[in-house]
Amino acid sequence: MKIGFDNKKYLKMQSEHIRNRINQFDNKLYLEFGGKLFDDFHASRVLPGFAPDSKLQMLMQLSDHAEIVIVISAGDIEQNKIRGDLGITYDTDVLRLIDAYRGKNLYVGSVVITQYSGQNSAQLFKNRLEKLGIKVYIHYSIPGYPSNIPLIVSDEGFGKNDYIETTRPLVVITAPGPGSGKMATCLSQLYHEHKRGIHAGYAKFETFPIWNIPLKHPVNLAYEAATADLNDVNMIDPFHLEAYGKTTVNYNRDVEIFPVLNAIFEKIYGESPYKSPTDMGVNMAGNCIIDDEVCQEASKQEIIRRYYQALNGLADGTRQESEAFKIELLLKQAHISISDRKVVGAALQLAELTGAPAASMELQDGRMITGKTSDLLGASAALLLNALKALAGIDHDVHVISPEAIEPIQRLKTSYLGSRNPRLHTDEVLIALSISTAHNKEAELALEQIPKLAGCQAHTSVMLSPVDLTTFKKLSVQVTSEAKYENKRFFH
Numbered sequence: 001m002k003i004g005f006d007n008k009k010y011l012k013m014q015s016e017h018i019r020n021r022i023n024q025f026d027n028k029l030y031l032e033f034g035g036k037l038f039d040d041f042h043a044s045r046v047l048p049g050f051a052p053d054s055k056l057q058m059l060m061q062l063s064d065h066a067e068i069v070i071v072i073s074a075g076d077i078e079q080n081k082i083r084g085d086l087g088i089t090y091d092t093d094v095l096r097l098i099d100a101y102r103g104k105n106l107y108v109g110s111v112v113i114t115q116y117s118g119q120n121s122a123q124l125f126k127n128r129l130e131k132l133g134i135k136v137y138i139h140y141s142i143p144g145y146p147s148n149i150p151l152i153v154s155d156e157g158f159g160k161n162d163y164i165e166t167t168r169p170l171v172v173i174t175a176p177g178p179g180s181g182k183m184a185t186c187l188s189q190l191y192h193e194h195k196r197g198i199h200a201g202y203a204k205f206e207t208f209p210i211w212n213i214p215l216k217h218p219v220n221l222a223y224e225a226a227t228a229d230l231n232d233v234n235m236i237d238p239f240h241l242e243a244y245g246k247t248t249v250n251y252n253r254d255v256e257i258f259p260v261l262n263a264i265f266e267k268i269y270g271e272s273p274y275k276s277p278t279d280m281g282v283n284m285a286g287n288c289i290i291d292d293e294v295c296q297e298a299s300k301q302e303i304i305r306r307y308y309q310a311l312n313g314l315a316d317g318t319r320q321e322s323e324a325f326k327i328e329l330l331l332k333q334a335h336i337s338i339s340d341r342k343v344v345g346a347a348l349q350l351a352e353l354t355g356a357p358a359a360s361m362e363l364q365d366g367r368m369i370t371g372k373t374s375d376l377l378g379a380s381a382a383l384l385l386n387a388l389k390a391l392a393g394i395d396h397d398v399h400v401i402s403p404e405a406i407e408p409i410q411r412l413k414t415s416y417l418g419s420r421n422p423r424l425h426t427d428e429v430l431i432a433l434s435i436s437t438a439h440n441k442e443a444e445l446a447l448e449q450i451p452k453l454a455g456c457q458a459h460t461s462v463m464l465s466p467v468d469l470t471t472f473k474k475l476s477v478q479v480t481s482e483a484k485y486e487n488k489r490f491f492h
Helices: 007-023 041-046 054-061 074-078 090-103 120-131 182-195 218-226 238-244 252-269 292-316 321-333 342-354 379-392 403-416 426-436 441-447 466-474
Strands: 029-033 066-073 107-116 136-140 170-174 201-205 234-236 249-251 358-362 368-372 457-460 478-481
Touching: 007 029, 007 054, 007 201, 029 182, 041 218, 041 292, 066 074, 066 090, 066 182, 074 090, 074 107, 074 120, 090 107, 107 120, 107 182, 120 136, 136 182, 170 182, 182 201, 182 252, 218 234, 218 292, 218 321, 234 252, 238 252, 249 252, 292 321, 292 478, 342 358, 342 368, 342 457, 358 379, 368 379, 379 426, 379 441, 379 457, 379 466, 403 426, 426 441, 426 466
Parallel strands: 029 170, 029 201, 066 107, 066 170, 107 136, 457 478
Antiparallel strands: 234 249, 358 368, 358 457
């Protein structure tokens, strides 16, 4: 894989920059942490070389100075809001995050339940956390937030919230998902700290959009594609341009809220420490791009993948037309089309030739591998097996799994588990391959190639089953599919 991002430089530069920001205030900085701290696969896809856990590694370099506060909205607890990528509720994810941070020797100081207005489920969650020995604080809904500044910055506004007891210079405010109240939590703490005579600071850590690359750079366009459902729009920061005469990139929500934030800062401090939304950020990612062409190409491919995801969502009813339309515009702005994704043409050509679902994969060395539907294997399973054989240097006609090994699995599926489809899925073909290693050295050689699939591109001529989609995700294969079902049944 071609590298376009210097991860080592990023870790060093980012941690140093945050330390410097802490020193600008009374050795107390509340850092709003946007995006994913764990498994930031979007960043690793559009900035090849960026490790999915880079932000976590950076935070670990500051572990002696940092504590983590996890924020969750009482409304999200009440509504059992689900994290789409993990399929778990936000309150369950709070527990997962605590375990994950502690597993990396990062100090989790407390949990804050925000926007509280008497929700019973939120009170029950608070009781549960406290029984586990976790400190819990309550922040209340403030009428007119964020516009009613006189009320917000008063004893009846932020003053009504619990003061979060913290012990370290860097307080990282994070949450299971957007809309949890991270920024309001930071501002509330600034108010309380100021009343205690401490001049604490606030900063925001968002990887995207990258502020010091062009507005229409493919990396920034890919961020718009990733957030098409939120209607986020990248824009020139007008406050930064006016204050410094320099063009920087931010996104609409931060630009729109800045006058309010500025007024709140002035109300708390007497004057604002920042002249623009860009000033509030601490992201150094743009300084660590070492091959712009590689990052541009990776980002263009990400936009195409996001387009296919939107089309798939339209087909299964989980997404809106507006999302697909927005990404279509982004494709035009990036001067690309779906034909720029090589695996698409290869899969569709084989599907037309065979009259059945087909799949294709581009290996890291540029080889194009295909898989077709057969009596034994689905197209995705065949593709996976063919790719592993190609990587192992095994001839295509050699059986690494005997048909006799597949037949019992098919019988189990159809006779005992009620499946209509006897063909093996991707997870089942990997299990069959692993069983075959006991008597077949070539099967073992093929299985050892699995790590080499990470980062490969794939496409299927029909929508993937959930199990195949999950398997490709676990293998870190970047897969897309046509927005059509294999059959015409209503229930899939």
